[in-house]
Amino acid sequence: MARPRREPPAPGRRAPAFPLLLLLLLGAARALPRRPADSQEVVPVRIPDPRGGGRVSFCLSAFRRDFVLRLAPDASFLAPGLRIQRLGPAGPRADDGDAGLRTCFYSGTVNAQPGSLAAVSLCGGLRGAFLVDGEEYLVQPAARGAREPLRQPHRLQRRGGGRAPEPPGGEQPEGTGRRAKRFVSEARFVETLLVADASMVQFYGDELKNHILTLMSVAARLYQHPSLKNSVSVVVVKVLIVEDETTGPEVSDNGGLTLRNFCNWQQSFNPASDRHPEHYDTAVLLTRQDFCGHQSCDTLGVADIGTMCDPNKSCSVIEDEGLQAAYTLAHELGHVLSMPHDDSKTCERLFGPLGKHHMMAPLFVHLNKTLPWSPCSAMYLTEFLDGGHGDCLLDAPAEAIVLPTDLPGQLAMYDLDHQCQQIFGKEFQHCPNTTDEDICAQLWCRMDTREPLCHTKNGSLPWADGTPCGVGRLCWDGGCVARDARKPQPAVDGNWGPWSPWGACSRTCGGGVHFSYRDCNDPVPQNGGKYCEGQRAKYQSCRTEECPPDGNPLFREQQCEKYNSYNFTDLDGNLLEWLPKYSGVSPRDRCKLFCRARGRSEFKVFEAKVIDGTLCGPETLSICVHGQCIKAGCDHMVGSSKKLDKCGVCGGNGSTCRKISGSLNRSKYGYNDIVTIPAGATNIDIKQRSHRGVRHDGNYLALRTLDGKYLLNGDFAISAMEQDLLLKGTILKYSGSLTTLERLQSFRQLPESLTVQLLTVSSEVFPPKVKYTFFIPKDVPFRQAPCIGDASRSQLLTRPDLAWQVQRGRRFKSERALIDLSRPPGADLLGRLFFLVPSPVNRHLPQGVGGERK
Numbered sequence: 001m002a003r004p005r006r007e008p009p010a011p012g013r014r015a016p017a018f019p020l021l022l023l024l025l026l027g028a029a030r031a032l033p034r035r036p037a038d039s040q041e042v043v044p045v046r047i048p049d050p051r052g053g054g055r056v057s058f059c060l061s062a063f064r065r066d067f068v069l070r071l072a073p074d075a076s077f078l079a080p081g082l083r084i085q086r087l088g089p090a091g092p093r094a095d096d097g098d099a100g101l102r103t104c105f106y107s108g109t110v111n112a113q114p115g116s117l118a119a120v121s122l123c124g125g126l127r128g129a130f131l132v133d134g135e136e137y138l139v140q141p142a143a144r145g146a147r148e149p150l151r152q153p154h155r156l157q158r159r160g161g162g163r164a165p166e167p168p169g170g171e172q173p174e175g176t177g178r179r180a181k182r183f184v185s186e187a188r189f190v191e192t193l194l195v196a197d198a199s200m201v202q203f204y205g206d207e208l209k210n211h212i213l214t215l216m217s218v219a220a221r222l223y224q225h226p227s228l229k230n231s232v233s234v235v236v237v238k239v240l241i242v243e244d245e246t247t248g249p250e251v252s253d254n255g256g257l258t259l260r261n262f263c264n265w266q267q268s269f270n271p272a273s274d275r276h277p278e279h280y281d282t283a284v285l286l287t288r289q290d291f292c293g294h295q296s297c298d299t300l301g302v303a304d305i306g307t308m309c310d311p312n313k314s315c316s317v318i319e320d321e322g323l324q325a326a327y328t329l330a331h332e333l334g335h336v337l338s339m340p341h342d343d344s345k346t347c348e349r350l351f352g353p354l355g356k357h358h359m360m361a362p363l364f365v366h367l368n369k370t371l372p373w374s375p376c377s378a379m380y381l382t383e384f385l386d387g388g389h390g391d392c393l394l395d396a397p398a399e400a401i402v403l404p405t406d407l408p409g410q411l412a413m414y415d416l417d418h419q420c421q422q423i424f425g426k427e428f429q430h431c432p433n434t435t436d437e438d439i440c441a442q443l444w445c446r447m448d449t450r451e452p453l454c455h456t457k458n459g460s461l462p463w464a465d466g467t468p469c470g471v472g473r474l475c476w477d478g479g480c481v482a483r484d485a486r487k488p489q490p491a492v493d494g495n496w497g498p499w500s501p502w503g504a505c506s507r508t509c510g511g512g513v514h515f516s517y518r519d520c521n522d523p524v525p526q527n528g529g530k531y532c533e534g535q536r537a538k539y540q541s542c543r544t545e546e547c548p549p550d551g552n553p554l555f556r557e558q559q560c561e562k563y564n565s566y567n568f569t570d571l572d573g574n575l576l577e578w579l580p581k582y583s584g585v586s587p588r589d590r591c592k593l594f595c596r597a598r599g600r601s602e603f604k605v606f607e608a609k610v611i612d613g614t615l616c617g618p619e620t621l622s623i624c625v626h627g628q629c630i631k632a633g634c635d636h637m638v639g640s641s642k643k644l645d646k647c648g649v650c651g652g653n654g655s656t657c658r659k660i661s662g663s664l665n666r667s668k669y670g671y672n673d674i675v676t677i678p679a680g681a682t683n684i685d686i687k688q689r690s691h692r693g694v695r696h697d698g699n700y701l702a703l704r705t706l707d708g709k710y711l712l713n714g715d716f717a718i719s720a721m722e723q724d725l726l727l728k729g730t731i732l733k734y735s736g737s738l739t740t741l742e743r744l745q746s747f748r749q750l751p752e753s754l755t756v757q758l759l760t761v762s763s764e765v766f767p768p769k770v771k772y773t774f775f776i777p778k779d780v781p782f783r784q785a786p787c788i789g790d791a792s793r794s795q796l797l798t799r800p801d802l803a804w805q806v807q808r809g810r811r812f813k814s815e816r817a818l819i820d821l822s823r824p825p826g827a828d829l830l831g832r833l834f835f836l837v838p839s840p841v842n843r844h845l846p847q848g849v850g851g852e853r854k
Contacts (some may be wrong), residue, residue, distance in 0.1 A: 039157040041142060041534065044150060056106065058126060062156045067137070069118045071106035125149035128664060143187050143533045153495060153534075182628065183386055183537035185520070187231045187530075188393035189335070190223070190308075191400075192216070193280040195239045198245035199288035200320060206773070207413045208241065209405070212286055214411070217403035218326035219333065222232060222359065224531075226524050227371050229378040230385065231531040232393075233399040234333070238278050240269065252457050254304040255291040255317065261722060265316045270311055277398040282314040282336055284329060291319060300330040306338035306384065309392035321640060322407050322422025323464050324457070327367060334360050337382035339377045347376035365461070371475045382536075405468025407486070409475060414464050422455055431455075440467070440475035491811025494525035494532045505542035510555060512613035513625055515540045539625060540614075554729050556580045557612050560595035563606055568597070576602075580706065582617055582731070583722040590616045591624035618724065618731035619747050646775050648682035648749045657682070657775040660782060664770040667760040671702060674756045677774055678782060679700040681750045684732070684774040688742040688758065691766035698762030701742050701770075703732070704755045712744070713737070713759055727751060765815035 040062040049057040049070065060067040104123035110116040110132040120128030125141035135158060142153040196212050203213050213236070220234040242248030249265035251258050266283040273279060292299055303316035316332035318325055340347060341362040342354040351374070357366055358374035384390055408414045416430035424445050425768040431446040431454035440463045444454040462478035463469070469480040476486055499516045506512035516539070520532035553561060562577040568576040581594040581603045591614070593607035609627035616622045616629040621643070623632045633640025634650035644650055647657035660681075664674050677684060691697045703712035703725070711725050711732075718737050725732040728751040744756070758768055776782055 027833040071108040072106040104213040219330040303332040348631030409464035492526040497522040504610035699765035702757040
């Protein structure tokens with residue numbers, strides 16, 4: 001059937017596919033960051049199209065049916081005079097990519113059905129949308145940077161008429177714009193700047209470029225090994241050779257200082273835009289300078305941990321000692337990607353002793369090339385990437401420098417004498433003192449042929465891979481093998497194995513999660529084959545029943561209480577009691593275990609991640625999963641949209657409660673009762689607005705239990721800072737008295753009745769302005785009769801020893817603090833109020849306990 005001629009649509013005629021293309025593509029683009037449950041992986045199959053004229057057809061098999069897209073070129077939505085400009089530091093410049101852009105877009109029909117519509121781009125894969133049978137489908141490549149974009153796996157998403165439920169593992173945390181993919185293996189590209197300083201130029205001369213690219217080639221191959229359990233490609237986008245040391249970074253024998261200098265120096269060479277072809281994600285300095293680390297002068301490399309994608313800190317410094325520097329380079333790059341040493345306490349606690357033959361061993365002895373990366377390194381890298389810290393690695397480089405493919409020992413510059421000279425100095429040469437059995441196992445060198453003493457490095461440095469070791473034989477991994485055994489083998493791409501059974505639930509009640517995993521082992525990638533891409537783990541809710549209402553501490557509170565047994569003390573030897581800290585914690589850190597000492601501002605981060613299923617905060621239903629805040633409902637189901645209504649009923653309509661509100665605008669000196677809030681009240685909001693914006697206007701909120709115990713601002717002692725009040729599993733958030741709008745809030749049901757009071761010390765000067773609202777069940781009686789009688793006053797109020805602060809921030813400590821209340825109240829009394837501040841505490845941690853004070 002011929003495609004109709006384009007003309008303005010007459011009444012009753014269907015409009016052409018474009019300009020709908022932009023709308024469809026926009027819808028597709030908006031949907032890409034999420035992974036709905038109703039999606040499947042497909043590989044487009046191109047089928048012959050006899051129509052010619054640039055027409056193409058593709059078949060997508062998914063959802064138990066075939067979709068045949070019959071497409072024709074269609075760039076009608078691009079104006080003939082379209083101009084594309086790029087704005088850079090030098091001002092706008094024309095982009096010459098317009099001609100190629102116009103050949104990307106196609107439109108057509110699906111299964112030849114009337115009313116169906118397809119609008120896609122074929123550049124970089126099949127990307128776009130189509131409509132058929134009343135449902136909308138979005139298609140896009142499952143990964144980026146594939147060599148054959150149209151033959152790679154694609155993700156086909158069915159949107160249908162209603163919104164598909166959000167699946168476990170694909171939710172976006174509240175309040176952030178971070179990419180929402182969770183537990184997904186994606187192709188990563190570490191775009192690298194390689195810098196060689198003047199000492200490298202002097203030592204290697206004309207062979208320098210080949211040498212440093214050979215080092216990168218070896219390191220890049222190591223990062224392609226499946227033991228890393230991630231698809232990581234190390235690519236070089238720029239090389240800088242510093243011929244004059246005055247123009248390069250300042251290099252000294254202080255490794256840490258050299259790293260800082262290099263990090264600062266390299267920033268000026270990195271274009272800000274991640275799309276610039278010379279933009280890099282990390283910078284590496286190679287130098288012949290012998291430098292020292294924190295503990296010894298045997299240091300071969302220096303880098304900070306977990307700084308990848310930070311343009312100011314993503315760098316490393318490598319001391320060149322010949323080909324061994326390739327392993328140092330890979331090791332330090334591992335630190336930048338957040339990997340610790342294999343002998344770290346966390347690695348040994350999780351995996352036991354890992355030995356000294358993996359890439360992240362602190363002392364390089366001999367690399368196990370069949371398993372170069374330890375399981376601990378793979379775990380840290382995976383968590384780093386899943387946490388969104390490596391998103392700068394998702395873009396494939398526009399242009400990369402080609403790295404050598406030959407084994408180093410096959411190159412003339414790496415014969416045995418050269419290998420010795422690169423390690424020990426130019427006066428050294430190979431010392432042939434090994435037997436035929438272990439000829440490749442150790443490299444021995446001597447000053448000249450007459451010297452009887454031979455030297456080696458670390459006692460176990462092997463000959464370079466590819467070094468000839470006999471007729472038709474070469475060295476490989478410290479052994480002498482037949483040359484034919486190392487012929488290039490065909491690459492075998494990896495494929496996912498089956499999903500594992502669901503693991504144990506993270507909680508016994510109140511909504512936990514459990515996981516299922518799959519490995520890239522069916523088959524394992526071999527000979528440089530691609531690592532699997534796609535979802536590596538999935539999770540779902542479990543144990544969603546409510547915990548018994550027995551007044552037990554909150555789940556996060558229980559995690560902090562565990563550290564009470566570590567015997568933290570203050571300067572006076574008093575044991576500290578740890579409570580959850582919510583106030584002042586950044587949204588991105590809500591899933592770390594912040595704990596504060598009761599009655600103090602001292603806090604510590606005891607764990608990098610709370611236990612899965614812990615609420616992200618007191619005001620949200622979202623939960624923490626592997627350190628990320630994930631959307632959940634009041635039914636404790638991940639991805640659920642169920643919410644608590646104003647009555648505190650899950651999924652309710654607000655019909656079971658009534659609103660109570662009131663105000664207070666006059667008071668007497670002392671404590672004035674405002675309202676008694678009954679147990680079961682929800683969504684409590686008490687506000688005390690300072691008179692005309694004056695801080696410390698002499699009016700302060702206070703909170704007291706029915707038995708007379710003060711939870712807040714009692715005994716004329718005012719809490720100046722923001723804090724959280726814990727009451728039998730419920731949290732009341734207090735703004736602190738330093739704000740002009742003093743506020744007390746609680747979002748969950750109140751476990752017991754509380755009396756809200758106003759402490760007034762200068763009512764004649766600044767009248768109060770208090771408003772309150774809360775909701776109570778309809779069957780709960782309530783009598784709204786605030787009583788403002790004579791405030792209780794004593795001639796002398798005494799209080800026990802505590803730390804306190806007055807106007808100018810001066811801190812005092814005394815055996816007994818006194819307020820003489822026999823004088824008439826007035827504004828001058830403000831300066832004599834107690835403002836609570838915390839005392840210092842003993843900051844020494846028991847061995848093995850993490851955390852720091854910030």
